[in-house]
Amino acid sequence: MKAFIDYILQFGNLNKHQTDLIVSKAKMLELHKDEYFSEAGKIPRQVGFILEGVVRFCYYNNKGQEITHHFIDENNFVSDHQKFEAQVVASEYIQAVTDCKLLVFSKKDWDDIGNTIVGWDNITGLIVKNCLLKTIERRSPLVSEDATTRYLSFIEHFPGLVNRIPLSHIASYLGITQQSLSRIRKNIR
Amino acid sequence: MKAFIDYILQFGNLNKHQTDLIVSKAKMLELHKDEYFSEAGKIPRQVGFILEGVVRFCYYNNKGQEITHHFIDENNFVSDHQKFEAQVVASEYIQAVTDCKLLVFSKKDWDDIGNTIVGWDNITGLIVKNCLLKTIERRSPLVSEDATTRYLSFIEHFPGLVNRIPLSHIASYLGITQQSLSRIRKNIR
DNA sequence: ATCTCTTTTTACCATATGGTAAGTGCTTTC
């Protein structure tokens, strides 16, 4: 819980009274491996903060292939945020890659916090911007890299995740086949 | 100028008095093809709004290759925004791909607007978020697509830009060689 | 018009990656 508050305080100042309010709204949610946090075709009902575990964002392209385009691990927010804020149906899945423990906030509680704490919208705005920027910094360079470099970039950007995520998901994230990634792993060692 | 105000009003309400203030701070800037709007190693001094023309964001990778990772055209803001807000040196270039006309704001004028207009930070926050999201939506899918699909995606996401941007820049953006792109163009028609 | 410079297209071969298929190893279940 401290990690959660610390995370938020990076983006703005809040007093004890305010952080207590936030914490009081948080519910605990456990997800088993492969369970969904939110699903395509459904309205995202909550914002989460990962205490333990890893989730991935994925969608299906027009060939029916499942594309993983983002991973999130401990001490980060997880949310299909545009869709959550607008309360409209999502077009992608957020799925637990490992068993997970999260703090979650319902839309109502999230809005309550915003209506009570002056400056909360500002803080969450900064957090969202920060997450989007990190996503771009990780994903965008892959476009111009070859498969081996992509894998090395992945290791650099997600240190500690390589051994916790199935090879097939990493390959999908990197835009290569799992056979290719397996071959690359062999060549590297 | 109307297009500029209309753009801003998409993200929040402002009265005539407020929009007049904003307009009064805007300076006109013309860039010739290939001139830089901001440069790696220098602090970005201004935020721009493109009235005419196209710019690109590019950097050099560790092999010395120039990588174009973003295009911006008419009626959009252009800014190395993180670096501009923090007033720290940039690590990439923003260059005019065609002759350009822009409205620009110095850091001081930009801050003045923020200190005068209540809610301005909120509006600019939404604009930045919106731009980042668009960037991700355009760039991220390329990772998992083959060269032909990338080119078709480009045409879809940047309609009207294909004929205004040199082939080499588009190829770089798509992470393929210009020879490959030329071959793909031939195969498509 | 001619020349120069830039941009785009072709060609040829080398190579990385994909597709299909099978094999290995690990974990779970009964």
Place this chain on the structure above:
DNA sequence: GAAAGCACTTACCATATGGTAAAAAGAGAT
């Protein structure tokens, strides 16, 4: 302990893309 189910690795061949080089096509200047 055998069977079954996953995850990962290998192998083989087909193919898309890269690298090098040259030719063709445009654009601009004198």
